[in-house]
Amino acid sequence: MSMGDGPLVRMVNIHKWFGKIYALRGVDFYVNRAEVVGLVGDNGAGKSTLIKILSGVYPPDIGEIFFEGRRVSFKSPRDAIELGIETLYQDIAVVPQMDIARNFFLGREITKQLGPVKLLNLKKMVQESLKSLEAIGLRIADPRMPVENLSGGQRQGVALARAMYFKRKLLILDEPTNNLSVKESMKVLEFVSRLKEEGISSIFVTHNIHHVYSIADRVVVLSHGRKVGDYLKNDTSVDEIIRMVVSS
Amino acid sequence: MSTKAMSQQLNNYPRRGTGNTIMKIYQNFFKTLRLKETSIAVITISTVLFFYSLQPVFLSSTNVNTLLSITPELGIPALGITLLMIAGEFDLSIGSVFGFTPLLAAELMSTGIEAELAIILALLSSSLIGLIHGFITVKSGIPSFITTLGGMLIWRGAALLITGGQPRYFRIQERIANLMTGPLFPFINAQLFWFISIMTLLWVVLERTRFGNHIYATGGNRDVARYMGVNTDYVKIFCFILSSLLAGFGGIIQSIRLGVALPNQGDGLEFDAIAAVVIGGTSLRGGSGTIFGTVIGEFLGRIIENGLVIIRAPSYYFRLYIGVVVIVAVILNFYIARRVKEGERP
Numbered sequence: 001m002s003m004g005d006g007p008l009v010r011m012v013n014i015h016k017w018f019g020k021i022y023a024l025r026g027v028d029f030y031v032n033r034a035e036v037v038g039l040v041g042d043n044g045a046g047k048s049t050l051i052k053i054l055s056g057v058y059p060p061d062i063g064e065i066f067f068e069g070r071r072v073s074f075k076s077p078r079d080a081i082e083l084g085i086e087t088l089y090q091d092i093a094v095v096p097q098m099d100i101a102r103n104f105f106l107g108r109e110i111t112k113q114l115g116p117v118k119l120l121n122l123k124k125m126v127q128e129s130l131k132s133l134e135a136i137g138l139r140i141a142d143p144r145m146p147v148e149n150l151s152g153g154q155r156q157g158v159a160l161a162r163a164m165y166f167k168r169k170l171l172i173l174d175e176p177t178n179n180l181s182v183k184e185s186m187k188v189l190e191f192v193s194r195l196k197e198e199g200i201s202s203i204f205v206t207h208n209i210h211h212v213y214s215i216a217d218r219v220v221v222l223s224h225g226r227k228v229g230d231y232l233k234n235d236t237s238v239d240e241i242i243r244m245v246v247s248s
Numbered sequence: 249m250s251t252k253a254m255s256q257q258l259n260n261y262p263r264r265g266t267g268n269t270i271m272k273i274y275q276n277f278f279k280t281l282r283l284k285e286t287s288i289a290v291i292t293i294s295t296v297l298f299f300y301s302l303q304p305v306f307l308s309s310t311n312v313n314t315l316l317s318i319t320p321e322l323g324i325p326a327l328g329i330t331l332l333m334i335a336g337e338f339d340l341s342i343g344s345v346f347g348f349t350p351l352l353a354a355e356l357m358s359t360g361i362e363a364e365l366a367i368i369l370a371l372l373s374s375s376l377i378g379l380i381h382g383f384i385t386v387k388s389g390i391p392s393f394i395t396t397l398g399g400m401l402i403w404r405g406a407a408l409l410i411t412g413g414q415p416r417y418f419r420i421q422e423r424i425a426n427l428m429t430g431p432l433f434p435f436i437n438a439q440l441f442w443f444i445s446i447m448t449l450l451w452v453v454l455e456r457t458r459f460g461n462h463i464y465a466t467g468g469n470r471d472v473a474r475y476m477g478v479n480t481d482y483v484k485i486f487c488f489i490l491s492s493l494l495a496g497f498g499g500i501i502q503s504i505r506l507g508v509a510l511p512n513q514g515d516g517l518e519f520d521a522i523a524a525v526v527i528g529g530t531s532l533r534g535g536s537g538t539i540f541g542t543v544i545g546e547f548l549g550r551i552i553e554n555g556l557v558i559i560r561a562p563s564y565y566f567r568l569y570i571g572v573v574v575i576v577a578v579i580l581n582f583y584i585a586r587r588v589k590e591g592e593r594p
Contacts, residue, residue, distance in 0.1 A: 077475060078477065081477070093472065094469075094472060095464070095465045095468035095469045095472050095473065095535065096468060096469065096535075097464065097468040097531070097535035097536040098461075098464050098465060098468055098535070102461050102464070102465075105461075106461060106462075106465050106472070106473070106476045106478070107462075107473075107476035107477040107478055108476075108477075109458040109461055111457075111458060117457075118457070118458070119452070119456045119457060120455075120456050120457060120458065120460075120461065122456070146536075
């Protein structure tokens with residue numbers, strides 16, 4: 001790690017307007033290394049605006065972002081990805097019709113030189129993806145199977161294993177357990193804790209307080225564009241968080 | 249990967265119990281079915297047997313030779329739009345480009361330009377046409393269905409305008425003609441050689457290169473592809489260029505074979521080609537499809553066309569049969585894909 005022990009990412013005094021709507025009103029937010037932070041709040045609280053700023057979708061109107069101690073500004077999501085910040089939106093993580101190995105290496109395919117041409121090294125792509133999937137606790141019989149044949153939780157697993165393989169430092173998970181069965185959700189939570197063991201931080205954005213409570217080290221509550229709570233999990237309870245979200 | 253290799257991988261996976269062998273056979277059965285080409289290959293073989301049983305002349309060497317020399321010129325454009333359709337776009341203009349390109353070459357030759365150069369310039373023009381269609385589609389965001397519908401009318405109109413509706417002779421030195429349509433070996437003429445070469449090349453591009461992976465991703469889910477760093481605009485424009493270039497190439501081959509460039513050459517080709525691609529299992533919504541599927545689909549079209557003539561059915565039946573086959577093949581693909589999904593679900 002380059003910058004010692006400060007937080008991995010720090011957002012300071014973030015403001016954002018959309019026309020007349022004052023979406024973020026001076027939010028301070030940070031994530032430590034290998035920390036899982038739950039980001040909760042009701043609809044319109046500003047959760048998705050905050051993470052979109054952090055993932056480079058749009059810039060803040062006022063405020064600064066520091067990554068590993070250095071001031072950064074993102075022109076596009078690519079800039080954030082280059083630094084190691086990857087956002088997994090529910091629907092846009094994988095291409096359903098493509099097989100697992102091809103999805104895994106999309107945009108960063110492994111090739112081998114064959115005379116004058118570079119061809120895909122499918123064998124290696126299959127091996128490497130299989131290895132990463134197993135490391136995260138996802139057993140797949142055949143990585144050449146199209147992703148659309150996988151369950152929702154397994155698809156999340158593929159995206160998470162990919163993030164781990166490519167040494168992402170911070171994952172932003174936008175409602176990862178939405179539309180998943182209880183069993184599947186548990187699986188995704190398990191994947192996230194594996195990532196934490198690997199030293200990867202996550203921001204877990206959700207409506208589901210129970211899910212986030214089971215896995216987060218810290219929970220941040222937003223309401224009407226302000227941060228109204230920031231608790232270490234051990235200092236709070238599910239009931240208290242729910243009260244914060246509802247009452248403010 | 250071959251079915252064998254897949255099942256080997258499956259065997260390494262510890263999922264055991266009673267009925268082991270039956271399970272394996274069952275899984276392999278679905279693995280084979282998963283190859284999109286299977287159902288269409290079965291239909292094609294049945295069709296061949298059907299025509300052969302009615303009229304054995306169908307499989308005579310003369311007739312097989314005819315089939316093998318006509319299929320490439322119409323199949324090469326279909327190979328081109330396969331990639332484009334996998335990338336999630338359409339090209340309705342290929343029939344018009346198929347007619348326009350050889351006419352342009354004939355026109356250039358009539359001004360005294362060497363045949364080779366005229367053909368190369370005409371093919372460059374057809375690539376440029378693809379570039380224009382692609383650029384407009386990608387930058388304006390309008391559906392390629394519209395862009396290339398416009399293109400279809402424009403380039404057909406241009407062909408009629410250039411010629412005043414009259415056919416042009418397409419006579420070139422035998423040396424060049426042989427390169428494009430001459431006989432090489434028994435049953436293998438130059439155009440078949442071109443067809444197989446282009447097929448192989450495009451298969452490698454699609455299945456074994458990074459760019460091929462990006463084509464599938466662009467058609468499968470453009471947002472994901474973009475997010476993962478794929479330049480989807482570039483991918484699409486490239487596929488438009490390829491589609492147009494191969495349409496022009498097919499047109500040149502046909503004109504050389506016939507010795508004439510007709511202003512209405514390739515009229516309706518776009519629909520036959522799209523039918524072949526769809527029959528071959530390529531998704532209309534993009535994201536999936538195979539080169540071999542298109543090749544089989546194209547052969548099936550030509551076999552039906554030719555077979556109807558051989559059994560002396562009125563040739564008007566052709567479109568009717570192709571229409572039925574399109575619907576049946578797509579339903580079959582759809583049904584099999586669903587069954588495979590159920591059979592495979594872990």
